Structures are given as structure tokens and as C-alpha cells.
Amino acid sequence: MTDSTQKSKDTHILSMLVANKPGVLVRVALVFARRGFNIDSLVVSASINPKYSRMTITAKGDLATLDQIIKNLNKLVDVLHASEHDPTHSIDHELALIKVKATPASKTAVVKHSKKYHAKIVDVTDNALIIAQSGVTEELDEFENLMRKYGVIEMVRSGKLLMAQGKEAT
Amino acid sequence: MTTPEKPKTEAPKEPKKMNGAEALIRCLENFGVEYIFGLSGGAAIPIFDALVGSKIKLILVRHEQGGTHMADGYARATGKPGVALVTSGPGATNTVTGIMTSHMDSVPIIVLTGQTITAMLGKDAFQEADIFGVTMPVVKHSYLVKKTNDIPRVIKEAWHICQTGRPGPVLVDLPKDITSAPFTGDTLDPEMDIPGYKVPGKPSKKDLIKFANAFKGSKKPLLLIGHGAVISHAGKAVKRLAEKLHAPVTNTLLGKGAFAETHPLSLGMLGMHGTAYANKAVINCDLICSIGSRWDDRINGNNAEFCVNAKKLHIEVDPAEINKIVKPDAYIIGSAREVVEELIDYVEPLDTKEWIEELAYYRKQWPLKYSHDKGLTAQYVIHECYKVTQGKAIVTTDVGQHQMWAAQFYLTDYCDNWITSGGAGTMGFGFPAAIGAQFGRPKDLVVAIVGDGGFQMTLYELATVFVNKLPVKVLIIDNKYLGMVRQWQELFFDNRLSGVDLEGNPNFVKLAESYGIKGFHIHKVEHCHDVMTEAMNYPGPAVIWAEVIKEDNVFPMIPAGKSAYHMIIEPPPQTQKLEKPTGST
Numbered sequence: 001m002t003d004s005t006q007k008s009k010d011t012h013i014l015s016m017l018v019a020n021k022p023g024v025l026v027r028v029a030l031v032f033a034r035r036g037f038n039i040d041s042l043v044v045s046a047s048i049n050p051k052y053s054r055m056t057i058t059a060k061g062d063l064a065t066l067d068q069i070i071k072n073l074n075k076l077v078d079v080l081h082a083s084e085h086d087p088t089h090s091i092d093h094e095l096a097l098i099k100v101k102a103t104p105a106s107k108t109a110v111v112k113h114s115k116k117y118h119a120k121i122v123d124v125t126d127n128a129l130i131i132a133q134s135g136v137t138e139e140l141d142e143f144e145n146l147m148r149k150y151g152v153i154e155m156v157r158s159g160k161l162l163m164a165q166g167k168e169a170t
Numbered sequence: 171m172t173t174p175e176k177p178k179t180e181a182p183k184e185p186k187k188m189n190g191a192e193a194l195i196r197c198l199e200n201f202g203v204e205y206i207f208g209l210s211g212g213a214a215i216p217i218f219d220a221l222v223g224s225k226i227k228l229i230l231v232r233h234e235q236g237g238t239h240m241a242d243g244y245a246r247a248t249g250k251p252g253v254a255l256v257t258s259g260p261g262a263t264n265t266v267t268g269i270m271t272s273h274m275d276s277v278p279i280i281v282l283t284g285q286t287i288t289a290m291l292g293k294d295a296f297q298e299a300d301i302f303g304v305t306m307p308v309v310k311h312s313y314l315v316k317k318t319n320d321i322p323r324v325i326k327e328a329w330h331i332c333q334t335g336r337p338g339p340v341l342v343d344l345p346k347d348i349t350s351a352p353f354t355g356d357t358l359d360p361e362m363d364i365p366g367y368k369v370p371g372k373p374s375k376k377d378l379i380k381f382a383n384a385f386k387g388s389k390k391p392l393l394l395i396g397h398g399a400v401i402s403h404a405g406k407a408v409k410r411l412a413e414k415l416h417a418p419v420t421n422t423l424l425g426k427g428a429f430a431e432t433h434p435l436s437l438g439m440l441g442m443h444g445t446a447y448a449n450k451a452v453i454n455c456d457l458i459c460s461i462g463s464r465w466d467d468r469i470n471g472n473n474a475e476f477c478v479n480a481k482k483l484h485i486e487v488d489p490a491e492i493n494k495i496v497k498p499d500a501y502i503i504g505s506a507r508e509v510v511e512e513l514i515d516y517v518e519p520l521d522t523k524e525w526i527e528e529l530a531y532y533r534k535q536w537p538l539k540y541s542h543d544k545g546l547t548a549q550y551v552i553h554e555c556y557k558v559t560q561g562k563a564i565v566t567t568d569v570g571q572h573q574m575w576a577a578q579f580y581l582t583d584y585c586d587n588w589i590t591s592g593g594a595g596t597m598g599f600g601f602p603a604a605i606g607a608q609f610g611r612p613k614d615l616v617v618a619i620v621g622d623g624g625f626q627m628t629l630y631e632l633a634t635v636f637v638n639k640l641p642v643k644v645l646i647i648d649n650k651y652l653g654m655v656r657q658w659q660e661l662f663f664d665n666r667l668s669g670v671d672l673e674g675n676p677n678f679v680k681l682a683e684s685y686g687i688k689g690f691h692i693h694k695v696e697h698c699h700d701v702m703t704e705a706m707n708y709p710g711p712a713v714i715w716a717e718v719i720k721e722d723n724v725f726p727m728i729p730a731g732k733s734a735y736h737m738i739i740e741p742p743p744q745t746q747k748l749e750k751p752t753g754s755t
Contacts, residue, residue: 019366022314023302030307064493071490077311077331080366 011040012066012084013092015162015170016055017047019078028055028079031072037061041159052080054170056162089165095134095158097122098144101151102129110150117143128153190318191220191349194282197325197358199225203253205244205609206282207237211257212297214284216349218255229609229638232630234261236602238268239628241279243606246589247564247616249403251278251332252606258284259297262343263304267596269339270308274593275424276401278333280340287347288316302343310338318348319355327362335369336488337401370487373504373512382516384483384500388457390525391417392480394440394469396506397424397592398462398487404428404507405585408461411514416522418529420448422463423577424592430583432561437529438538438581440734441469443574446536446726449734451529452477459483462506465495466593467730467754475733485509536726536739538578542695544719548572548647551692551716552619553579554702555645563587563615563643563706566604568624569595571653574724576619598627601644605631608640615643615706622648622675632685635711643706644713646678649720657723661742662750682713693717730755 018024025044032039040058047054059066066084073082100110102124110129114121119133133143137160144155164170188196194217198206207229210218221228231237234256241252256265262283272279286295302314311331313324321344328340373381385391393415399408408429412419419429420440431438440448452458458480463469465484470476473495484491484498487505492498502509540549552575555563565580566589567573573590582588589607591599604618625646635642656670679689690705690712692698698716705714726739731753742748 023306023312026303026306034307068490068494071492074368075488075490077364077367 010060010062012059012061013087013090013160013162014055014057014059014070014073014082014084015164016057016073016082017080017170018053018055019080020051020053021078024053024076024078027076028057028073031069031076032057032059035065035069037065037069041157043159043161045161056160058160085162085164085170089168090162090170091165092136092160092162093134094137094140094160095132096140096144097156098131098133098147098152099154100129100131100147101153102127106150110147113143113146119143188353189216189220189349190321190344190351190353191216193318193321193353193355193358194325194344194349195220195224195226197322198253200358201325201329202250205229206253206255207231207240207244207606208255209234209237209257209261211259211261211284213258213286213346214255214261216346217282217284217344220349229634231602232633233628234264235267235598236605236628236631236634238265238279238281239271239596239599239602240606240609240631241281242268242272242277242599243566243589243603244610245272245277245279245606246603247586247607248610249586250610251280251329253280253282255282256284257297258286258301259299261297262299262301266305266308267594269305269341271591271594271596271599272339273308273310275397275591276337277339278337280328280332280342283341283343284349285314285343285345288345289347291345301341305341308339309341310336312341312343314343315345315348318351318353321348321353322355322358323360323363326360327364330362331364331367370489370503370505373502373509377502378509378512378516381483381500381502382513384481385415385457385459385517385520388481388520389522390454390456391415391520391522392451392455392458393417393419393429394458394460394463395419395421395425395428396460396463397422398485398506399425399428399510400462400585400588402462402487402505402507403585404461404505404510407507407510407514409433411510411517414514415517415520416526417520418451418522418526420444420451422466422469422592423573423590424588425463426577426588427582427585428462431581432583437533439577441466442471442728442730443578443724443726445538445578446737446739447529447532449726449728449737450532450536452734454528455480457481457483459485460496461485461510462487464488464491467495470495470733471728471736471753472731472733475735544722546693546695546698546716546718547722548575548649548716548718549579550695551645551647551698551702551718552576554698555617555619555706556580558699558702558706559615559617563617564589564604564607564611566590566600566607566616566618568597568600568620569654570597570621570624571649571657571722571724572619572621572647574654575647580619597621597624599624601625602628602631604642604644605634605640608642609638616641617643617645617706619645619647621653622646622650622672622678623652626675629681632682632687632713636686640711641709642711643708646713646715648675648678648715648717649722650675651720653722654724656721658751660721660723661748662729664747678713678715688712690714691717729753
């Protein structure tokens with residue numbers, strides 16, 4: 001098994017629908033923290049009903065603990081549901097902002113690569129470009145690695161957003 | 171001569187305007203709350219003010235930990251939620267041990283905490299503590315109320331959540347401006363708004379049949395009764411199930427009483443300090459069915475060696491307990507009583523004659539025992555208490571040696587009569603819990619069996635007992651040590667005693683007397699029975715100080731982290747060196 005398949009096997013994406021109340025994020029985080037589970041990314045956003053929020057959490061760890069975590073998340077009074085989604089029946093998407101060094105010599109190449117990856121240059125200054133890219137995590141990883149050659153100054157990524165396909169509810 | 175007209179005093183009656191605190195107390199009254207165990211302070215004054223003239227009786231405690239344990243004891247003895255009320259800051263943080271104790275043992279309590287005014291939240295106001303944040307890991311749910319008109323909904327939800335499904339503590343943090351402001355809502359009985367809260371329903375017939383089929387063919391079944399059976403009042407149903415199956419029954423520490431311990435099918439408590447015969451049954455059974463137990467580490471020891479050859483079945487109200495410790499061959503989600511009541515019709519009697527004979531042999535071979543060789547033992551004192559009270563008292567305990575001996579020698583046949591801090595193992599729990607139990611069941615005899623260490627953590631509640639004239643009996647098992655730790659140090663740490671000598675214990679009789687409470691003293695085997703009889707029949711509160719031999723150990727014992735195969739039934743010879751336990755605590 002290669003490192004990358006191991007990585008994807010241990011990485012789990014949970015999606016949750018939660019009450020839009022103070023403290024709910026702490027309650028959710030405590031379920032992970034108590035079991036020594038590290039959260040890789042976490043997105044909290046509005047849902048179509050303002051009473052509820054969406055959470056998408058990416059975390060690494062063993063399956064038995066994950067099973068306990070999902071059950072304990074569902075036990076929280078403020079959680080309407082929490083579930084892990086099968087990547088083959090769901091769509092995930094992520095956004096990255098990357099600030100890359102831009103010298104007169106490198107600028108053209110950076111712009112060329114950005115086009116190829118459908119990334120947008122959203123800010124230009126004398127010595128840096130900010131590039132916005134959205135897509136699946138693997139594409140974002142690839143583009144990030146490519147940009148490292150030119151000098152990445154800063155990077156911000158949103159973490160995965162997930163939605164179940166077809167009739168299935170997220 | 172005319173008399174001046176009297177001013178009209180009888181204005182048309184308008185409903186009196188309530189403030190938030192009054193709405194709060196009115197809601198609790200409507201739920202039938204009888205007592206609030208409280209200690210006041212600045213941020214809680216409006217709530218205490220609203221209690222003046224209320225139907226609810228305020229019990230002034232001496233420390234907030236005592237108050238929460240009283241609410242807990244009241245809840246366990248009556249099955250109704252217990253309510254504690256404290257102020258902000260240290261008042262609130264003093265409840266954490268009590269909340270955690272209720273959480274670990276799934277006990278329905280509501281803790282109301284005063285809080286600084288909302289404008290000062292997060293600004294380090296005097297006596298401000300983020301109790302909502304502090305308690306988050308140990309509550310079933312909690313609220314920080316930000317609008318006065320939300321109070322009735324919050325209280326209704328808290329009342330519902332704390333006692334349904336798997337019960338547990340709910341904390342409601344109430345800023346002072348919120349309780350002081352006028353309540354302008356339409357109703358004290360609003361709709362709840364908890365769409366994320368799930369309570370398991372009744373099991374389906376299909377699931378019941380499937381589960382019942384798992385029993386088929388078992389020759390050596392064992393029913394394991396836990397706290398879930400006590401909480402759901404499954405006693406009668408469990409008895410019918412056990413008798414129909416001809417299956418022997420063992421109980422956890424907290425499951426005591428859900429199945430009569432004097433019933434011929436009862437093997438008593440299993441686990442670390444359980445009976446040898448219950449643990450032999452665990453080793454040799456071919457099927458074990460947990461009814462409301464969570465396979466605690468005090469039962470399993472080493473999970474890899476736990477009932478390896480037995481089919482494991484699990485009846486459980488909390489889905490998160492499935493697969494947590496034991497991977498069951500079959501499970502069913504629901505309250506223990508509801509599931510067992512339905513299950514009875516679907517199971518068939520098993521042929522367990524040989525199994526029962528095998529267990530009878532173990533029982534004869536390794537009974538629980540004690541001797542008078544070295545003097546007065548805790549076991550004898552507790553056994554006398556059992557005999558004198560005919561096993562009918564509500565017994566509460568702390569944690570430690572006295573707790574295990576009480577579990578072994580104070581058999582109980584009644585649900586709700588055994589109140590102990592099991593999951594949390596809280597020293598100082600037993601005495602205040604007994605006070606709560608006595609308030610809840612004023613006609614029953616309540617005995618707190620406590621250690622000299624634990625009692626000194628909450629003894630200040632003697633004043634609460636005196637003021638309220640509660641006939642609680644406190645039986646102090648005084649061995650002048652933190653006995654269970656001393657036992658471990660003796661057995662596993664070369665008898666290097668460290669931090670266990672309770673030198674400086676008071677004269678507990680004089681201590682009781684200084685609170686105006688009758689004290690009794692037992693220090694000899696010969697007069698134990700007479701003093702115990704007199705004390706248990708004494709009409710008022712009593713402290714019974716039993717000075718027992720200092721160095722005695724609880725057996726049988728399964729070292730932490732080991733399975734029942736490694737049970738030490740008799741005290742090992744002094745020359746034998748035991749491995750240090752690897753289990754959690």
C-alpha cells in the first residue's frame with residue numbers, strides 16, 4: 001500500500017447538520033479532542049435553514065474510534081445528524097488562496113500554470129501574486145507543490161466542503 | 171356623622187407580573203419539583219428571592235458539592251430529577267464533581283447556576299466563571315440563557331432531556347439581569363425546540379425475534395444486570411426473563427437491586443471485587459447478555475480475555491455504547507425495561523441444570539467470608555447492619571474498600587435502594603446522597619456507609635441533617651487509612667505506603683454531638699450487634715463510628731487490567747510478589 005492510499009484510507013470526511021447555537025462548535029470539537037483525534041479541516045457555514053448550520057470535518061484516525069466519534073456526535077442534543085460519506089457517492093470541493101513570489105522572470109510561468117489549473121489570479125503587486133483556486137483536494141495539492149518552486153509566501157485553504165449526490169441527504 | 175370612605179383596596183385582579191426568576195420557579199413547581207438543594211450568592215439572589223413563598227422547599231446546604239450530590243441521591247432514590255441551585259464563579263465550579271458523578275452514572279439532575287450580568291460576560295466580572303464552558307465535557311446538555319422569555323422553554327427542555335433516553339445532568343446558567351428582567355412571554359409551557367435530540371423508541375418485533383434467537387442452544391447463559399436496569403425499573407421484567415430462561419444472574423456495582431440478590435439465581439456482583447462464583451461464571455459461560463450495563467473496565471479487566479468463548483449480547487439504551495468496549499454478537503437498542511418486557515415472550519427456556527449445579531459448586535467452594543481473628547472487621551460491621559436492618563435500608567456509599575464490602579455484604583432485593591458513585595468513584599458522595607435520598611423517601615431507613623476518608627470530604631452537611639431533622643444514619647467505617655490505595659500499595663508496591671495514613675481523624679462521636687447529632691461508637695466485636703441495633707432504631711439522625719482493624723484487604727480481587735482468570739480469591743502469602751496492575755487506575 002502506498003503512502004497516499006494509506007492516507008486516503010485513514011482520512012475521513014464527516015458532514016453534520018447542527019443547531020445554529022453558541023457553543024455547538026466547542027461541543028463538537030470536544031468529542032474529537034477527548035479521544036485524541038486531530039481535526040485536519042473544519043468548515044462551518046450556513047445551511048438553507050438559518051436555524052441550522054453545516055459542518056464538514058476532515059480528520060485522520062482509526063475506524064473504531066471514528067465510529068465512536070460519529071455516535072457521540074449524534075448523541076449531542078444540538079446535532080441533528082452526523083455521518084461519514086463515501087467519496088464515491090459525494091462531491092467534495094475546496095478553495096485555496098496562495099500568495100506566490102513573482103519576479104519578472106517567473107511571472108509568465110506562474111500565470112501559465114494557473115491557467116492550466118483553472119486558478120484565478122486575484123491580486124497582483126510588485127513582487128507577489130495571490131492566486132485563488134477551487135477544486136478537489138488532490139488538484140489543490142498538485143498546484144500547491146508546483147507553486148512551491150516559485151516560492152509560496154503564504155497559503156490559506158478552506159478545507160473540504162462536501163455534498164452527497166442525488167437523493168441522499170448530506 | 172359620616173365615616174370617611176375607605177380607599178378601595180380591591181382593584182381588579184391583574185395577573186401579577188413575574189420576573190425571569192419567578193417564571194423559572196413557577197415552571198419547576200409545575201413539574202412537581204419538591205426540593206431545591208441550594209447555596210446562595212450575589213448572582214443567584216433573584217432566584218432565591220423567587221423561592222420565598224414557593225411550594226418548593228429550599229434546602230440550604232453547606233457546600234455546593236454536597237448540594238449536587240443531594241440532588242443526585244434524591245434522583246436515584248425517587249427516579250425523579252434532582253435540582254441544585256448555586257451562584258456564579260466558585261459556587262458554580264464547586265458543582266463540577268457532583269455533575270461529573272451524575273454524568274458517569276447517568277443520573278437526571280438539573281443544576282441552576284447564577285451568572286454575572288450579560289453585559290459583563292467574558293470581562294472577568296466578580297465571581298464570573300465560564301461554567302457553561304467548564305462543564306461541557308460532563309453534562310448531557312447545557313444552556314446559557316440570554317433572553318428572559320426563553321426561560322420556560324429552556325427549563326422544559328432541561329427537564330425532558332435530563333430524564334429521557336440515557337439520563338444525565340443538565341446545567342442551566344442564568345445571568346442575573348436575565349432572571350431579574352420582567353417575563354413577558356405568553357406561556358410557561360411553550361413548545362420545545364430540540365430537533366437534534368433522539369430518544370430510542372420501542373424495539374421492533376423483527377429485532378426482538380432476532381435477538382431472542384441468539385439465546386437458543388445456550389447451555390451456560392449468564393445475564394449481566396447493569397444500572398440501566400435500575401434506572402428503567404426493569405426489576406420485575408428481569409426476574410421473569412431469568413426465571414423463564416433458567417439463567418443465572420450477576421449484577422454490576424450499580425446494577426445491585428435490579429435483580430434480588432437473595433434470589434437463588436443471583437450470583438451477586440461480578441468484576442474486580444465481585445464474588446468468586448460470579449467471576450467463575452464469567453469465565454465459563456457460553457453466552458453473556460448485558461442488560462443495561464456498559465461493560466465497564468471494572469467488569470472486563472482485560473477485554474481481550476473477557477468471555478472469549480461466549481456469545482455476547484447487549485441490551486442498551488445508548489447507541490454509543492455498542493462496540494465501545496465489547497463487540498456484541500447481537501444487540502438491541504432501547505430502555506432495559508421495555509426491551510426485556512417484550513423479549514420474554516420470544517425466548518424459550520434453556521436447559522441449564524448442569525450449569526446451575528456447576529455454579530452451586532463454585533458458590534460452596536469460594537463463599538464470601540471474613541473472620542474475627544484480628545478484631546473487628548468492616549465486613550462484620552456491614553453484615554450486622556444488613557442483618558439488623560433486614561436488608562431493607564436505602565444504602566449509599568462513597569468509594570473504596572467500604573464500598574466494596576458494602577456491595578458484598580449488604581445484599582439488596584430492591585431497585586432504587588443502592589446508591590453509590592460507581593463510574594466516577596467520588597469520595598464524599600455517600601453522605602450527601604443519603605440526605606437527598608431521605609428527602610425523597612422520608613419513610614424509609616437511609617444508611618450512608620462511608621469511609622473515614624470520604625466522610626471528611628462532605629461532613630459539613632451534618633448541619634443540613636440536624637436542621638432538617640432527617641433520620642439519616644451515617645455508618646463510618648474508620649480504618650484510619652485511605653484503605654483501597656493502602657491495599658494496592660501493600661499488594662503491588664512492596665507495602666511502600668505513601669499518602670494514605672489518615673492520622674488526625676477526629677473523634678467522630680464528639681464531632682456528631684457538636685452538631686447536635688447522636689453518636690454511637692463500635693470498637694469491639696462483642697458489642698457490635700447491640701450498638702448497631704440501638705443506632706438503627708434510633709428515631710433521629712445518628713452517626714455510628716465503627717473503628718475497625720486498620721489493615722485489611724478486599725478479596726476476591728482481580729488486579730486492574732487483568733481478566734477474571736487472574737482473580738485472587740484468598741489473600742496471597744506475604745512472600746508472593748504481585749505484578750503492578752496495568753489497567754486504568
